[in-house]
Amino acid sequence: MPIEISAAVDQHQACYHCGQPCEQEILKSNDKSFCCYGCKTVYEILAENNLCEYYNYQQNPGANQRFVSEESYAYLNEPAMQTRLLLFNSPEYASVSFFVPNVHCISCIWLLENLQRLHKGIIKSEVNFAQKTVRIDFNPAQISLGAVARQLAAVGYAPQINLEGKKATAGNTKSLVLKLSVAGFCFGNTMLFSFPEYLGLSESEDTLRTVFSYLNILLAIPVTFYSAQDYFVNAWKTFRQKQINIDVPIAVGLAALFLRSLYDILSTTGPGYLDSLTGLVFFLLVGRWFQSKTYESLAFDRDYKSYFPLAVNRWSAGQWQPTVVYELAPGDRIQIRNMEIIPADAILLSQEAFIDYSFVTGEAKPVRTEAGHLLYAGGRLVGKPVELAVEKATSQSYLTSLWNHQAFTKPEESRYKKIIDRAAQRFTWIVMGIAIITGVYWQLVAPEKMWLVVTAVLMVACPCALALAAPFTYGNMLRVFGRLGLYLKNADVIERLASINAVVFDKTGTVTQGASDVQFVGQLSDQERTAVKSLAAASSHPLSNLIFQSMRNTAVVNVNDFHELPGKGLEGNVNETRIRLGSSYFIQGVGTDGHEGTRVWVEIAGKTKGYFQVSTKFRTGIAGLIQQLGDRCRALLSGDQASERERMKAVFPDAVEMRFAQSPHDKMDYISRQQFRGDKVLMLGDGLNDSGALKQADVGLAVTDDTGVFTPACDGILEGRQLQHLHAFLDLSRSATTILKIAFGISFFYNIIALSFAVSGHLTPLVAAILMPISSVSVVGFSTLAVNAVSTNIRKKISL
Amino acid sequence: MNIIIILISISFTMAVIFLSIFVWSMKSGQYDDTYGPSVRMLFEDKKGDKKL
Numbered sequence: 001m002p003i004e005i006s007a008a009v010d011q012h013q014a015c016y017h018c019g020q021p022c023e024q025e026i027l028k029s030n031d032k033s034f035c036c037y038g039c040k041t042v043y044e045i046l047a048e049n050n051l052c053e054y055y056n057y058q059q060n061p062g063a064n065q066r067f068v069s070e071e072s073y074a075y076l077n078e079p080a081m082q083t084r085l086l087l088f089n090s091p092e093y094a095s096v097s098f099f100v101p102n103v104h105c106i107s108c109i110w111l112l113e114n115l116q117r118l119h120k121g122i123i124k125s126e127v128n129f130a131q132k133t134v135r136i137d138f139n140p141a142q143i144s145l146g147a148v149a150r151q152l153a154a155v156g157y158a159p160q161i162n163l164e165g166k167k168a169t170a171g172n173t174k175s176l177v178l179k180l181s182v183a184g185f186c187f188g189n190t191m192l193f194s195f196p197e198y199l200g201l202s203e204s205e206d207t208l209r210t211v212f213s214y215l216n217i218l219l220a221i222p223v224t225f226y227s228a229q230d231y232f233v234n235a236w237k238t239f240r241q242k243q244i245n246i247d248v249p250i251a252v253g254l255a256a257l258f259l260r261s262l263y264d265i266l267s268t269t270g271p272g273y274l275d276s277l278t279g280l281v282f283f284l285l286v287g288r289w290f291q292s293k294t295y296e297s298l299a300f301d302r303d304y305k306s307y308f309p310l311a312v313n314r315w316s317a318g319q320w321q322p323t324v325v326y327e328l329a330p331g332d333r334i335q336i337r338n339m340e341i342i343p344a345d346a347i348l349l350s351q352e353a354f355i356d357y358s359f360v361t362g363e364a365k366p367v368r369t370e371a372g373h374l375l376y377a378g379g380r381l382v383g384k385p386v387e388l389a390v391e392k393a394t395s396q397s398y399l400t401s402l403w404n405h406q407a408f409t410k411p412e413e414s415r416y417k418k419i420i421d422r423a424a425q426r427f428t429w430i431v432m433g434i435a436i437i438t439g440v441y442w443q444l445v446a447p448e449k450m451w452l453v454v455t456a457v458l459m460v461a462c463p464c465a466l467a468l469a470a471p472f473t474y475g476n477m478l479r480v481f482g483r484l485g486l487y488l489k490n491a492d493v494i495e496r497l498a499s500i501n502a503v504v505f506d507k508t509g510t511v512t513q514g515a516s517d518v519q520f521v522g523q524l525s526d527q528e529r530t531a532v533k534s535l536a537a538a539s540s541h542p543l544s545n546l547i548f549q550s551m552r553n554t555a556v557v558n559v560n561d562f563h564e565l566p567g568k569g570l571e572g573n574v575n576e577t578r579i580r581l582g583s584s585y586f587i588q589g590v591g592t593d594g595h596e597g598t599r600v601w602v603e604i605a606g607k608t609k610g611y612f613q614v615s616t617k618f619r620t621g622i623a624g625l626i627q628q629l630g631d632r633c634r635a636l637l638s639g640d641q642a643s644e645r646e647r648m649k650a651v652f653p654d655a656v657e658m659r660f661a662q663s664p665h666d667k668m669d670y671i672s673r674q675q676f677r678g679d680k681v682l683m684l685g686d687g688l689n690d691s692g693a694l695k696q697a698d699v700g701l702a703v704t705d706d707t708g709v710f711t712p713a714c715d716g717i718l719e720g721r722q723l724q725h726l727h728a729f730l731d732l733s734r735s736a737t738t739i740l741k742i743a744f745g746i747s748f749f750y751n752i753i754a755l756s757f758a759v760s761g762h763l764t765p766l767v768a769a770i771l772m773p774i775s776s777v778s779v780v781g782f783s784t785l786a787v788n789a790v791s792t793n794i795r796k797k798i799s800l
Numbered sequence: 801m802n803i804i805i806i807l808i809s810i811s812f813t814m815a816v817i818f819l820s821i822f823v824w825s826m827k828s829g830q831y832d833d834t835y836g837p838s839v840r841m842l843f844e845d846k847k848g849d850k851k852l
Binding site: 053057106109110113127128129130131174177178181182185189208211215 | 804805808812815819822823826827831832833834835836839840842843844
C-alpha cells in the first residue's frame with residue numbers, strides 16, 4: 001500500500017525512509033531525517049551497500065520500522081523447515097519463495113531484485129508483485145536460509161513464513177482462463193463456419209455444407225467436454241443431493257443443444273445449433289472469469305495456527321535452540337522476547353511479565369503477571385524477555401479450543417441459499433412443466449415433431465442470461481467495493497451483506513483506534529515536564545511508555561534513586577526533586593478513584609500536580625456512522641472492563657446493548673442468539689478474540705489499518721478509515737441485489753420470447769443464434785451500467 | 801470449390817497454432833504478474849553502480 005504523505009507535513013520533518021512525520025525524535029544520518037532507529041538502520045545498510053537508488057524510484061518508499069519486532073530466523077535452518085520451504089535444494093544452489101507483505105511500489109521491486117548486492121551468497125531474486133512474493137535463488141554454502149530471511153528483514157522486508165500450503169485459487173483461475181480461451185476459439189470459428197448457412201448456400205455447394213457441419217462438430221466437442229465440464233459435474237452433484245441450482249438447467253440446456261445438433265447434422269436434417277452452444281459456453285465462462293477476481297495477497301482464511309510464531313527458543317542440551325512450536329511438549333523451557341506471541345499455555349519462570357491478551361480477550365491493557373502464574377497461549381509479551389515452562393501442547397491450549405466450535409466446522413455454503421439458486425429452482429420447474437405440456441400437445445397433433453419441439457424448449461430455456469446476471473452485477477460491485485477500501489472474500493458476500501439488519505461492533509481496534517490518547521489534566525512547567533518524561537522513560541510499564549510517547553519535544557535527563565513499585569507506581573529524583581507517578585492510592589494514599597489503568601497521578605516534591613488521562617481514540621466518523629445505521633446498530637461487544645462505558649455512551653445511543661468483559665465465546669454466543677431471533681448479523685471486529693463471532697455472523701468483516709497484516713478469518717477486510725462509510729456499503733450491496741433482480745426480469749423476458757418460438761415449433765438455428773447473444777449482452781450491459789451509476793452516486797455522497 | 805477447403809484448413813491450422821501459443825504462455829506463467837515486468841524494464845543497468 002502506498003504511504004500517503006499529507007501536504008501539511010513539513011518535508012524536513014518527514015522520515016526519509018518511510019515518509020511518516022518524525023514525532024518523537026529526529027535521528028540524523030547523512031543529513032537525512034529518520035523517525036526511528038529502525039528506519040535509520042535500514043537506510044544505513046542500504047547506503048553501505050550502494051543501494052540508495054532505492055530512494056530514487058519512489059519518495060519515502062520504506063515501511064515504518066518503529067513497531068517491527070526483531071525476529072530470529074534461525075529456526076529456518078532446521079532441516080525439517082528447509083524441506084518444507086525450499087523449492088529446490090542442492091549443496092550449492094537452493095531456491096525459496098517468501099511472502100513479503102510490505103511489497104508495494106517500484107522501489108520495493110528494485111531493492112528486492114538487487115539483493116545479490118547485499119550478500120554475495122544470493123544469486124538471483126525475482127519479485128511477483130501481484131502475489132507479493134519474492135523468489136530467491138541462493139548458494140547454501142555461503143548463506144543459510146535463515147540468513148537470507150534475516151537479510152530481507154534487515155532492509156525492511158520481513159518475510160511472513162507460513163507452512164500451510166498455498167491456496168489453490170490461483171490454479172483455479174488459470175484453468176478457468178484456459179477453458180475460456182478454448183471456448184472463445186471454438187466459438188469464433190464455429191460462427192465463421194455457420195455464416196454461409198445463414199446467408200444461404202445453393203444446392204451445388206453441398207460438399208461445403210457438409211465440411212462446415214463436421215468442422216463444427218469437431219469444434220463443439222472440446223467446448224462441451226472440456227470447457228463446459230464444470231457445469232455438468234456440478235449439476236450432477238446437486239442433482240444427486242436432490243437439489244436444484246442454476247447449473248442444472250444450464251447442463252440440461254447444453255446437453256440438449258449438443259445432442260440435438262449432432263442428430264440434425266448426422267441425419268442431414270439441419271445445420272444444428274452448435275454456434276449457439278459454443279457461444280453460450282463462452283459467455284458463461286466469461287461471467288465466471290469476471291466474478292473470480294480475488295484479492296490474492298489478502299488472507300481471508302487464517303486459522304489459529306497463523307497467529308502463533310512458527311518457532312521459539314527452547315532450552316535443550318545446555319543451550320537455546322530454535323524449535324518448531326508444534327514440537328513443544330509439556331515441561332519444555334522456552335524463551336519469549338518482546339512482542340512475541342506465547343505459543344502454548346505456560347508457567348512464567350521469570351520474575352514478572354506484561355502480557356497483552358488483546359488477541360484473545362480484546363482487553364487492550366497489558367496484564368502484569370508474576371512468577372509461577374499461568375500464561376495463556378495467544379498473549380503477546382510486552383517488555384523484557386522472559387522464560388516459560390510449557391504446560392500444554394499448542395494444539396490443546398485455551399486459544400485453540402475456540403476453533404473446535406461448530407461455527408468453524410460448518411461448511412460455509414450450506415448456511416445460505418443464494419438468490420440465483422432460488423430463482424433457478426422455480427425456473428427449472430416452470431421449464432419442465434412447459435416442456436411436458438408442449439410434448440403432450442405435439443404428441444397428439446404431430447407425433448413426428450414431438451422430440452424436436454421438446455429439445456427446442458430445453459435448449460432455449462437454458463438460463464444463460466440468468467447465469468450471467470449475477471457474476472457481472474456482483475463482480476462489478478466487488479471491484480467498486482475494492483476501490484472504496486472494502487475487500488470481500490467473494491461475490492456471495494455482497495448478497496449476504498444486503499440482507500443485514502443488525503450490526504454488532506467490537507470495541508478495541510474497531511470502534512476505537514489502536515493508538516491511545518494521553519491528556520494531562522492539571523498544570524506542569526517545562527522543567528516539570530522534563531522531569532516527568534525522564535521518570536517515565538526509566539520504566540518499562542506500558543502506561544509509562546504511553547506517557548513518554550505523548551510528551552513530544554521534551555528532553556530527557558538522568559534519574560537518580562529510581563524505584564518501580566509493581567502495581568503502584570514509580571518514583572525517582574530528578575535534579576534533587578522527588579517525582580512520583582502512579583495510581584491514586586500510591587500518590588494520595590486514599591482508596592481507589594475508579595480509574596485504575598486510565599489515570600496516572602503526578603506528584604512533584606510532595607505536591608499533587610494532576611493526572612494523565614489515558615483513553616483510546618475513536619475512529620473518525622464513528623458517531624456519524626452510528627447515527628446513519630440507526631436501529632440496525634445492535635450492540636457493542638468488548639473484551640475490556642467497563643471503565644470506558646461512559647465514553648462509549650457519548651457515541652452509542654441507549655438502545656445499543658453494551659457488553660463488557662466478553663470472552664471470545666461470549667461474543668460468538670451473543671451473535672448466535674441474535675441469529676436465533678431471526679436477525680441477519682454483521683459483525684465488525686479486528687482481533688483473534690473476534691474470530692469466533694466473525695465466523696458465526698452472517699457477514700464478518702475485519703477492520704484493519706494495514707491490509708498486509710494480521711486479520712482474523714473473515715468474509716471481508718475493511719480499511720479502518722473507511723469504517724465511517726459502512727452504511728453506504730450496506731446501501732450499495734442492497735442496490736446490487738435490486739439490480740440483480742431487474743437483470744433476472746430482463747433475462748426472463750428473453751426466455752419467454754424464445755420459448756414462444758420453441759413451443760410453436762418455429763425455433764430455427766438462426767433465431768437461436770440471434771436471441772442468445774442479444775439476451776446475454778443486454779443483461780451484461782444493463783448490470784454493468786447500473787452498478788457503475790449506483791457506485792458513482794455513492795462515491796459522490798461519500799466524498800461530500 | 802476445393803480452393804476454399806484448402807484455404808479454410810490453412811487458416812484453421814494457423815488459428816490452432818495461435819491458440820496453443822496462448823495456452824503455452826498461460827501455463828508458463830507469463831500472466832502471473834502483470835505489473836512487475838512493466839517497471840523492471842525502467843531500472844538502470846546494474847553496471848553504473850559506482851556513481852551513487
